[in-house]
Amino acid sequence: MGGTERSVPPRMEAPMNWQELETFLTLAEELHFGRTAERLHVSGPRVSQMIKALERRVGAPLFERTSRQVVLTSFGRQLREELDPHHRGVLEALARVTDSARGLGGVLRVGFSSPLASELLMTVVEAFRTTHPNCEIQIREVHLSDRINPLRNGEIDIQFIELPVDEPEIVCGPVLLRDPVVLAMSSEHRLAQRETVSLEDLADEHLLMIEGMPGYFIDRHFPVSTASGRPIRHVSTTTYWQELLALVAAGEGITIAAAQGTRYYPRPNLVYIPFDDLPPFEYGLFWRAETASAKVLAFAQTAQRVAASFSAVR
Template sequence: MELRHLKYFVAVAEELHFGRAARRLHIAQPPLSQQIRQLEDELGIRLLERTSRKVGLTSEGELFLDEARKVLAGLDRAVERVRNMAHGGEGNLSIGFLGPAALSVLPEAIREFREQNPGIRLDLTSASTRDQLRMLRSGRIDVAFMRLFGHDASEFRTRLFVSDTYMLAVPEGHRFSALESVPLSELRDEPLILYPRHLEPQLFDATIACFHQAGFSPNIVQEANTEQTSMALVAAGLGCALVARFSRKSRLRGVSFVPVVGELPSWEITMGWSEAAEGPILDRFFEVIERYRRV
C-alpha cells in the first residue's frame, strides 16, 4: 500500500463518482479504478459498492475513509512542520541574560517574539556574564545578554543591545530624593549597597576607582547580587544603590531615583552569540530585537 492509494480512495469516497474523482486527481479513470481495486485486494475487503448507476461506501469503507483522512492530514502536518522549521517557524531558542537586562526592554522584546512565533520554545536562563560566556562556548545557550566590561568575547559575535546611564536609588524621603541630580562626590558619607566583587571583579574595581577619583572610599554596608535585590534593600532603608536608569520601571514602593553626575563605568548590555547558533530561528529573534535596541 502506498500513499497514492489512500489519496485515490479518499477522492473516490468523497466524490462517489470515478469520473469526477479522476478529474480531481488529474488522471484517467481506468488507472484510478485499477488502483482502488489493488487497494481492496491488498486489504482483502470491499471498500466500495459499485453499480452501473452509483458508487457507495461499505461500512468498512466508511471506517477506512476516516482513518485514511487522519493519515493524510498527519502527513500534511509533518510536511508543514518540517518546512516551518527550515524557515525558523519551529524549534528551540535558549537565551541567557544578566539580571539587570530583565529590567530593560528585553522582556518586551521576548514577549513580542513569543507572540509572533508560538512554534518556537524559549528557554531562559539568568546568569552572570562569566557564566553566560561559558554557556555560549558549550552551546548551552544560543544568545546571551551580558555586560562585557572587562570580559573577552572576541570569539563570539556581539552587538550592543542597550546603553544606559546611572541613577541613585534612595529610600523614599531621603534628602537626595528632592534633588534634580546628585554629584558622585556627595555619596562620601552615604551607606552604599554594591554587588560582590567576585561577580564582576574588573567592573567592581573600576567602580571603586571612580569613587576614589571623586575623593573618597565608599562606605559599603551591604552586598547584593542583582539590581532587584539592591532596590529591595534600599526600600528597607539599608542604604543607597547605583542602578541603571531603566530600573525605575520596577516602581518599587519606598524607592526614589535621582540621576548621578560623575565619572562611572559604562552601563551597557551587549548581545553575544556563536556562529554555530546562527540560523533561521536566531534571524527571526534578531528581527524583533532590532526594534528594541536602545543605543
C-alpha cells in the first residue's frame, strides 16, 4: 500500500484478576507474606506471583521488600486507599443479596460499652424489632480492656462503643452519641471543690487507667502531658471500671471519664468535675467489613435514624 500508515489496535490487557486484588489488600494489611498466605490459604510463592502480576499491570512497585520488612510504596498506599471502599462495597453487596435470599431472620449479636450507650441501644433494638420481627437480638457488654476482640473473633456482629477504633478490618459507622468529659476524683482531692478543670490541672497527677486499652485510644483520651508540656503520669491498674473507681474514691489517683458517670456511678466519696478544654467522648457503631450482613447494615441504618431523635445526643 505504498507507505500508507495502518493503525494498530491497542493490545488488550488480560481481565482484572479478583484474586490479585484480594492478595494485595491482605498483604497491605498484614505486611507479611507468610501471614498473608495463611489467611488466603495459598502458598507463599502464590502470594508473590499475584503481587508481581498486579505490579506489572499497574506499571509500578506496590511494596518495598527487604529481608526485615515489607512496606507499601506511595503507589501501594494510593491503590489501597482507592480500592478499600470499592472492595468493601462488593462484600456488602454480596452480603445484602445473600441475606435477601435467606431473609433477615436469625440472630444478631450486639455489643455495647457504657450505660448511656445501652439506653440508646435498647431504643434502637425496639425500633429494629418492629421492622424485622424475625431477627432475634442478643445484647452483650463490651469491656474497655477488650474492646475489639469479641468483634474480631466473631462473638459479636456489631457493637456500640467509644471512638476511636483504628483497626484495618473494622468499619466505623457515623457518630451516634456524644458525652462530655469529666475528671473523677476523691472528694478529698485538691480539685474537688472546683466548678471546672482543665488539662493543665492534671500535671504531676497519677492518672489511673484501665489495662489493655489500645495505644491510639489512650493517645486520644489520656494525654501524657499538658499543653505546656508538663507530664501527666499514667498508671494502669485494673481491667474493671468499678474497681478503678474504687481506687479513685480511695485517693489513689484520678481518672478521665464520661459525664454519664455522675448518673450511673455515683459514690458518696467520689466527685466528677467537667473539663472546660477537652472534646466530648463520641460513640459509634462498628462491624467487621468481611462479615457485614444485611442484618448488620439494616441495624446500623435503624440506629442512625433513632439516634437523630435520642435525647442524649448533644
